[in-house]
Amino acid sequence: MNSGMNPLLLVTFFPLVGVLLILLYQKTWKSAIRWTALITSLVTFGLSLWMLSMFDPADPNIQMEINLPWFNLGGNQIGFHLGVDGISILMVLLTGFLTPIALLSTWKAVEDRIAGFMAFFLMLETGMMGVFLSMDMALFYIFWEFTLIPMYFLIGLWGSKRRVYAAIKFVLYTMAGSLLMLAGILWVGLQYGGFDLTKMDASLIPLSAQLWLFAAFGLAFAIKVPMWPLHSWLPDAHTEAPTAGSVILAGVLLKMGAYGFLRFNLPLFPEATLKLVPWMAALAVIGIIYGAMVAFRQKDVKRLVAYSSISHLGFVVLGIFALNQQGIEGAILQMVNHGLSTGALFLIVGLIYERRHTRELEEFGGLWKVMPVLGGLSLVVMLSSLGLPGLNGFVGEFSILLGAFNSDFLASPWFAGVATIGVILAAVYLLHMFQKVFLGPVTKEENLKLKDLSLREILTLAPILVVIFWIGLYPKPFFLLMSPAVEKLTTVFQTLALAAH
Amino acid sequence: MTIIDLFSILPVLVLVVWALFLLLADLWASRKLPGLTPILAVVGLVCSLVVSIVQVGKPQSSFGGMIHVDGFSVFLNILFAITGIAAVALAYESFKNLKIQRGEYYVLLLFSLSGMMLMGAAGDLIVIFLALELLSIPLYIMAGMDFNRLESKEASLKYLLLGTFASAIVLFGTAFIYGAAQTTNLYEIALAVNLAEINWTLFIIGAALLVVGFGFKVAAVPFHTWTPDVYHGAPSSVTAFMAVGAKAAGFAALIRVFSLDFTVLSENLTAVFWALAVLTMIVGNFTALAQKNLKRMLAYSSIAHAGYILMAFVAFGNEAVRADSIASALFYLAAYAATSIGAWAVLIAVEREDASRNEIEHLAGLGKTAPLLAAAMTVFMLSFTGIPVTLGFWGKFYLFRTAIQGGNIILAVIGLLTSLVSAYYYLRVVVKMYFQEGDVKVSQKGWSLVVAVVAALIVLGLAFIPELLYKFAASSLIIG
Numbered sequence: 011m012n013s014g015m016n017p018l019l020l021v022t023f024f025p026l027v028g029v030l031l032i033l034l035y036q037k038t039w040k041s042a043i044r045w046t047a048l049i050t051s052l053v054t055f056g057l058s059l060w061m062l063s064m065f066d067p068a069d070p071n072i073q074m075e076i077n078l079p080w081f082n083l084g085g086n087q088i089g090f091h092l093g094v095d096g097i098s099i100l101m102v103l104l105t106g107f108l109t110p111i112a113l114l115s116t117w118k119a120v121e122d123r124i125a126g127f128m129a130f131f132l133m134l135e136t137g138m139m140g141v142f143l144s145m146d147m148a149l150f151y152i153f154w155e156f157t158l159i160p161m162y163f164l165i166g167l168w169g170s171k172r173r174v175y176a177a178i179k180f181v182l183y184t185m186a187g188s189l190l191m192l193a194g195i196l197w198v199g200l201q202y203g204g205f206d207l208t209k210m211d212a213s214l215i216p217l218s219a220q221l222w223l224f225a226a227f228g229l230a231f232a233i234k235v236p237m238w239p240l241h242s243w244l245p246d247a248h249t250e251a252p253t254a255g256s257v258i259l260a261g262v263l264l265k266m267g268a269y270g271f272l273r274f275n276l277p278l279f280p281e282a283t284l285k286l287v288p289w290m291a292a293l294a295v296i297g298i299i300y301g302a303m304v305a306f307r308q309k310d311v312k313r314l315v316a317y318s319s320i321s322h323l324g325f326v327v328l329g330i331f332a333l334n335q336q337g338i339e340g341a342i343l344q345m346v347n348h349g350l351s352t353g354a355l356f357l358i359v360g361l362i363y364e365r366r367h368t369r370e371l372e373e374f375g376g377l378w379k380v381m382p383v384l385g386g387l388s389l390v391v392m393l394s395s396l397g398l399p400g401l402n403g404f405v406g407e408f409s410i411l412l413g414a415f416n417s418d419f420l421a422s423p424w425f426a427g428v429a430t431i432g433v434i435l436a437a438v439y440l441l442h443m444f445q446k447v448f449l450g451p452v453t454k455e456e457n458l459k460l461k462d463l464s465l466r467e468i469l470t471l472a473p474i475l476v477v478i479f480w481i482g483l484y485p486k487p488f489f490l491l492m493s494p495a496v497e498k499l500t501t502v503f504q505t506l507a508l509a510a511h
Numbered sequence: 512m513t514i515i516d517l518f519s520i521l522p523v524l525v526l527v528v529w530a531l532f533l534l535l536a537d538l539w540a541s542r543k544l545p546g547l548t549p550i551l552a553v554v555g556l557v558c559s560l561v562v563s564i565v566q567v568g569k570p571q572s573s574f575g576g577m578i579h580v581d582g583f584s585v586f587l588n589i590l591f592a593i594t595g596i597a598a599v600a601l602a603y604e605s606f607k608n609l610k611i612q613r614g615e616y617y618v619l620l621l622f623s624l625s626g627m628m629l630m631g632a633a634g635d636l637i638v639i640f641l642a643l644e645l646l647s648i649p650l651y652i653m654a655g656m657d658f659n660r661l662e663s664k665e666a667s668l669k670y671l672l673l674g675t676f677a678s679a680i681v682l683f684g685t686a687f688i689y690g691a692a693q694t695t696n697l698y699e700i701a702l703a704v705n706l707a708e709i710n711w712t713l714f715i716i717g718a719a720l721l722v723v724g725f726g727f728k729v730a731a732v733p734f735h736t737w738t739p740d741v742y743h744g745a746p747s748s749v750t751a752f753m754a755v756g757a758k759a760a761g762f763a764a765l766i767r768v769f770s771l772d773f774t775v776l777s778e779n780l781t782a783v784f785w786a787l788a789v790l791t792m793i794v795g796n797f798t799a800l801a802q803k804n805l806k807r808m809l810a811y812s813s814i815a816h817a818g819y820i821l822m823a824f825v826a827f828g829n830e831a832v833r834a835d836s837i838a839s840a841l842f843y844l845a846a847y848a849a850t851s852i853g854a855w856a857v858l859i860a861v862e863r864e865d866a867s868r869n870e871i872e873h874l875a876g877l878g879k880t881a882p883l884l885a886a887a888m889t890v891f892m893l894s895f896t897g898i899p900v901t902l903g904f905w906g907k908f909y910l911f912r913t914a915i916q917g918g919n920i921i922l923a924v925i926g927l928l929t930s931l932v933s934a935y936y937y938l939r940v941v942v943k944m945y946f947q948e949g950d951v952k953v954s955q956k957g958w959s960l961v962v963a964v965v966a967a968l969i970v971l972g973l974a975f976i977p978e979l980l981y982k983f984a985a986s987s988l989i990i991g
Contacts, residue, residue: 081978084835152899189927
């Protein structure tokens with residue numbers, strides 16, 4: 011892109027325009043603040059679509075690059091280097107898509123300090139976009155750490171009862187990983203000539219160093235995903251965060267971890283990746299089963315959905331470490347799918363919570379009779395989450411399992427075999443939840459008077475449902491976007507495997 | 512003594528002469544215009560700052576090698592002058608609040624600053640000792656400025672006793688070095704070392720004593736025990752000045768002396784500095800974790816930050832890393848100075864007339880009652896933790912990079928993990944301010960607010976253009 015405007019810069023920083031406007035408003039202009047935030051995020055989504063229109067799906071390389079020197083630290087150039095490729099483009103679109111939806115869900119739910127809420131939310135969007143678009147490790151780290159600040163405040167200020175505990179736990183957990191990643195970044199930068207990802211040559215890094223670096227980066231990403239046994243921050247953060255925060259946390263922030271594996275660990279430390287594949291896959295499978303089983307035992311709906319995330323993200327990690335076309339493509343698509351279905355599940359929990367101010371499973375039952383519209387929409391979302399054919403979840407999970415079965419690197423069909431049990435368990439806990447909440451007779455007095463969804467609330471869920479059906483019925487355009495880039499990524503492993511034979 | 516000699520120490524000279532003039536002016540002003548003395552003090556500091564800036568890029572040696580004006584000393588001079596200006600502003604507000612307005616305070620402040628500046632430019636162990644005394648003695652008095660309060664008196668006495676002890680150790684070390692090399696001039700010592708014309712036993716004892724003496728001044732563990740009590744007892748504005756100025760001066764001496772003269776001993780000293788850095792980071796951060804008082808928490812956090820700077824300095828013997836080692840220490844000192852002054856300014860704004868209400872508890876609700884102060888404090892806490900986008904992040908980024916470059920990966924990892932610990936107690940301040948209700952009453956005006964906001968803008972603004980500060984720090988090499 012030599013001529014014309016570059017969309018990446020705008021996609022990343024346009025939300026800050028909204029922040030600026032909101033901070034200039036009077037505190038009492040509540041609806042102006044809401045509309046400004048919503049419009050800003052919609053424009054950002056529009057900008058990300060503009061980026062999509064300029065994206066060439068056939069090109070496996072980084073596109074629409076912006077590479078400006080930022081500054082030179084002791085001989086290391088730190089560049090302001092943005093770019094997009096087939097691996098990150100869906101993440102950028104997902105971020106752009108989910109942010110306005112999350113904001114729309116706060117219309118009635120957030121009344122207190124609304125300017126702060128919206129400002130932090132839009133700052134968070136900038137941070138997330140930056141993470142997915144950075145092509146310089148130092149810049150990536152800055153955006154990565156920066157997302158902590160708004161999320162910390164979103165949980166800590168607008169969360170529910172144990173919010174302070176959850177906010178601090180979230181920050182400390184994430185920082186524990188990312189500080190070691192910083193050590194890794196600095197080391198790579200010093201040893202292998204700089205922080206620019208596109209100039210990095212993996213073959214220069216010896217295996218012993220790769221293993222350490224894989225661990226340093228991998229820990230940060232594994233905490234973010236989160237992989238078992240580093241997951242314990244997630245149920246707290248998800249449960250205590252406000253609805254919109256949970257949507258973005260599950261929808262986008264967790265994907266930053268999985269994306270990190272794809273962007274750093276796989277291409278930069280391929281030999282270490284090959285060595286550690288069985289371990290990573292084993293942790294992923296444990297996560298799938300563990301998350302599902304714990305989810306089944308939850309009494310709090312939101313906690314149930316939170317644990318289901320651990321299970322679902324286990325599939326994503328398994329797909330990534332299948333290291334073949336199907337596995338990684340499935341993983342990327344499943345990242346989008348999980349963002350949509352779990353995002354929608356959190357929205358539904360939020361809608362119920364706004365009406366009943368409780369999330370205990372025992373308090374509900376028979377809601378279908380009182381709120382048929384919500385019931386119908388929830389059924390679709392739930393089925394998408396458990397992977398019913400024809401809906402999006404199936405496509406992703408199927409592709410991942412296929413990849414894991416056929417993988418030359420996992421070297422055992424048992425990983426995929428055990429993971430399949432996770433699909434069944436997902437059906438168990440999700441149907442259990444649906445039954446407890448929506449089916450059966452209405453047992454509680456309070457539930458009889460609940461109002462069904464308003465037009466705005468339907469509008470929040472509708473776009474997600476459209477995409478759920480779209481991916482479920484015709485996923486080809488999504489696969490087309492990523493396949494050249496994934497192919498480029500997987501060839502590295504094929505050549506390495508060939509060389510080893 | 513020539514005109515050139517005088518020109519080389521002009522920033523110091525301006526301060527000393529101005530301080531003497533101020534002493535007389537205050538006799539008259541204290542009755543009629545009590546606000547005049549601080550204003551005049553700032554004028555003197557600005558003059559000194561301008562002179563320092565003029566000296567940028569003009570390295571020279573004067574007084575027969577006793578004084579070395581180079582990038583290093585100029586960088587520190589500018590840092591000290593700006594710190595001084597902020598300290599005057601904070602003292603004016605804080606002392607008015609505590610009802611101990613006294614003009615001689617500003618005179619002492621200028622004397623102390625002149626000692627710090629001299630320390631940065633010292634090319635001789637004797638000058639270092641003189642500078643140490645010139646900067647310390649006024650500080651002993653300043654710490655006891657609020658003499659109606661027992662803690663202030665205690666702080667003054669403690670600082671005096673332990674400070675004198677440390678000065679004596681520096682002097683003792685100097686004597687040993689003189690015995691070993693027959694000179695106290697840093698460059699001649701380096702020469703003697705190169706020619707191996709020294710008595711090694713005496714030389715090593717001297718070096719060890721200097722480590723202890725300077726370790727005391729920068730408050731490195733295990734020479735830190737005076738810090739919490741003195742920082743806590745002294746009036747807050749004095750502490751702000753001490754925590755930044757005295758620490759930077761201590762590092763100035765440490766860096767210059769060791770990177771010039773003791774690189775031969777680096778094989779032995781590396782282990783010593785390694786242990787000092789690790790101890791300082793761990794003890795500083797973990798003890799800060801347990802503090803309930805904001806002043807004590809900041810005191811221990813300042814100990815921890817000394818540990819980070821020491822970490823970069825561990826590799827001082829390595830020729831290839833030394834330039835980065837010094838530059839990253841200076842960069843971090845500047846970042847630490849801006850952040851620290853800001854944090855103390857917020858504390859001063861919250862403090863009451865009787866120097867009470869400085870528990871972390873008392874910040875509860877600040878986010879609602881004083882949003883500007885709370886926002887600034889948040890910036891400082893993030894910068895202390897090293898979270899982007901703040902100057903503190905770049906400071907740590909550069910320090911850790913230097914440590915890794917020097918081959919001290921384990922040290923860097925320890926440093927990174929202790930900064931995770933620090934995240935907990937810094938975030939607790941943010942939790943108090945925003946997530947809890949409280950009855951803190953602050954009038955959002957006055958100099959402490961100005962200082963806090965300006966410091967916050969510097970911490971945030973320079974984070975986007977770190978090259979500005981970095982280039983300046985990187986050019987601040989010691990001319991050897």
